Amino acid sequence: MRRRAVPRDGAAPVKASQSAEVDVWAPVTTEPEFGGVIGTAFLTVMIVLVVLLVTHKDWLSFPFLDGKLPDLLVDPVAYVRRAATPVGFGLPVAWWVMHAVLHIILPAEQVLGAELATGHRLPYRINGFSCVVASLAIAAAWHVCAINSWYDLTPGVSLHWLAEPGSVEQLAFGTLVLCVIKSTWLYAASFQGRRLLAAPGNSGSPSYDWFMGRELNPRVRLPLGLGVIDLKFFNELRPGMSAWLVLALAPVLKHLDATGALQAAAEGRVADGVRPEILAVAAMQLVYVLDSVLFERAILTTIDIIMDGFGFMLCAGDLAWVPFTFSLQTRFMVQAGTPLPAWQWAAALAVGTAGYLVFRLSNLQKDQFKRDMDAPAVAGLATIPPRDEPPRANGGRLLAGGWWAASRHINYLGDWLLGLSWCLLTGFQHPVPYLYAAYFAVLLVHRERRDDHKCAAKYGEHWAAYCRAVPCHIVPGLY
Numbered sequence: 001m002r003r004r005a006v007p008r009d010g011a012a013p014v015k016a017s018q019s020a021e022v023d024v025w026a027p028v029t030t031e032p033e034f035g036g037v038i039g040t041a042f043l044t045v046m047i048v049l050v051v052l053l054v055t056h057k058d059w060l061s062f063p064f065l066d067g068k069l070p071d072l073l074v075d076p077v078a079y080v081r082r083a084a085t086p087v088g089f090g091l092p093v094a095w096w097v098m099h100a101v102l103h104i105i106l107p108a109e110q111v112l113g114a115e116l117a118t119g120h121r122l123p124y125r126i127n128g129f130s131c132v133v134a135s136l137a138i139a140a141a142w143h144v145c146a147i148n149s150w151y152d153l154t155p156g157v158s159l160h161w162l163a164e165p166g167s168v169e170q171l172a173f174g175t176l177v178l179c180v181i182k183s184t185w186l187y188a189a190s191f192q193g194r195r196l197l198a199a200p201g202n203s204g205s206p207s208y209d210w211f212m213g214r215e216l217n218p219r220v221r222l223p224l225g226l227g228v229i230d231l232k233f234f235n236e237l238r239p240g241m242s243a244w245l246v247l248a249l250a251p252v253l254k255h256l257d258a259t260g261a262l263q264a265a266a267e268g269r270v271a272d273g274v275r276p277e278i279l280a281v282a283a284m285q286l287v288y289v290l291d292s293v294l295f296e297r298a299i300l301t302t303i304d305i306i307m308d309g310f311g312f313m314l315c316a317g318d319l320a321w322v323p324f325t326f327s328l329q330t331r332f333m334v335q336a337g338t339p340l341p342a343w344q345w346a347a348a349l350a351v352g353t354a355g356y357l358v359f360r361l362s363n364l365q366k367d368q369f370k371r372d373m374d375a376p377a378v379a380g381l382a383t384i385p386p387r388d389e390p391p392r393a394n395g396g397r398l399l400a401g402g403w404w405a406a407s408r409h410i411n412y413l414g415d416w417l418l419g420l421s422w423c424l425l426t427g428f429q430h431p432v433p434y435l436y437a438a439y440f441a442v443l444l445v446h447r448e449r450r451d452d453h454k455c456a457a458k459y460g461e462h463w464a465a466y467c468r469a470v471p472c473h474i475v476p477g478l479y
């Protein structure tokens with residue numbers, strides 16, 4: 001494999017000739033993911049259908065066991081006439097553009113990503129935390145202006161509007177259409193010039209490659225020297241995760257208003273009727289999102305960034321699936337949920353707290369080990385190969401002690417338990433709020449298999465030895 005000079009922004013150098021170099025820039029998909037063309041077509045339909053169904057104005061009758069199907073399924077034209085609105089398209093575009101502006105103007109730490117097959121490393125601006133906090137502050141300011149009619153740029157559109165069942169469906173429909181347009185543009189752009197392609201998304205089948213993402217690191221250079229936006233990295237956390245928070249917190253605000261809790265708090269009283277389980281889900285989701293952007297640089301070594309292209313899967317996953325399906329719990333609790341007994345919400349809260357601790361502490365331990373394996377916090381932990389032997393495989397040394405002796409992806413278990421607790425806090429009245437736990441279990445098992453494959457290729461005999469020493473994939477003693 002020949003290595004080439006480092007081009008700007010991942011674009012190919014002007015001259016390209018040798019076939020050996022083509023392999024580096026355009027690796028071909030050898031093992032299609034997700035069941036290939038048919039599987040990814042099915043997933044495309046499922047992503048669109050599930051997002052539209054759980055945001056439908058009559059979503060609480062889902063899964064439609066009463067036999068009354070929504071107009072989305074029986075009369076799609078009527079549905080589109082209602083859901084396709086200027087605000088449904090305009091608000092997601094405005095939110096995305098606002099995040100892009102914040103990404104460019106707020107101070108950032110510049111870090112280099114993992115080494116690419118071409119031998120170069122791309123620079124990334126790490127300022128997700130300040131961008132997400134600033135976007136939430138702007139949403140709050142916009143809400144205060146809207147409800148006081150101080151400066152009504154978008155008449156009637158406040159956080160109260162977002163808590164209405166009919167509003168979310170407009171935003172979900174608009175966002176999905178925008179994701180289809182964006183993925184199609186990305187697919188077409190991947191043929192212009194010579195770009196570094198993603199191995200999982202270069203099969204030659206247009207529909208499969210459109211879904212998986214053909215180009216590995218699509219980047220846009222802004223005019224006037226304003227900088228570069230790495231589209232996959234930018235979309236991974238910021239606009240979607242912050243939109244999730246806004247959509248999850250809007251019904252909570254409605255609940256606090258309805259119970260007079262804010263007024264009471266201003267007067268130093270505690271209002272009756274405030275439901276702790278609603279506040280608990282809101283608080284945990286707030287912590288989860290802020291945690292993910294606080295540790296934003298960790299995504300630079302994830303499969304999404306180093307292996308996958310940016311296609312419909314990540315585009316719709318980041319911008320539609322995350323905000324509209326992850327915000328189900330608070331929407332459900334405020335629209336239809338009934339109060340939980342104290343023991344039930346306290347037990348669910350304990351599951352969530354335990355999950356968060358496992359998730360965060362295990363990830364911190366691995367990060368610490370990667371930065372400095374002799375740091376006091378990890379110096380005593382077992383490694384493969386042992387510390388007194390030099391590593392023989394490419395990847396170096398694996399951590400086989402501490403959290404990483406319990407299972408090979410103990411961090412996934414913690415993440416799943418945290419998500420499960422949000423579902424448990426809705427009670428047992430309706431299956432739809434449990435969508436997150438079900439989907440996430442499937443995602444994590446599939447992700448674990450992909451990561452296992454990647455690590456086996458990278459670490460070779462050391463990974464095999466780690467698998468023998470730590471046989472459980474995710475759940476200690478069970479799986």
Ligand code: NDP
Nearest residue numbers: 301302303397398399400404411412415447451454455458
């Ligand atoms: P990990 O953070 O666990 O990273 C896996 C990588 O860590 C491996 O590829 C390998 O990379 C390294 N590694 C694995 N085991 C060891 C070991 N024993 N010693 C040293 N290094 C090891 O997984 P992900 O990137 O998949 O996920 C990151 C987080 O994001 C997870 O906590 C996950 O739960 C969460 N997540 C949440 C989603 C959601 O929808 N809420 C979706 C997807 C992920 P290397 O080659 O660098 O050594």
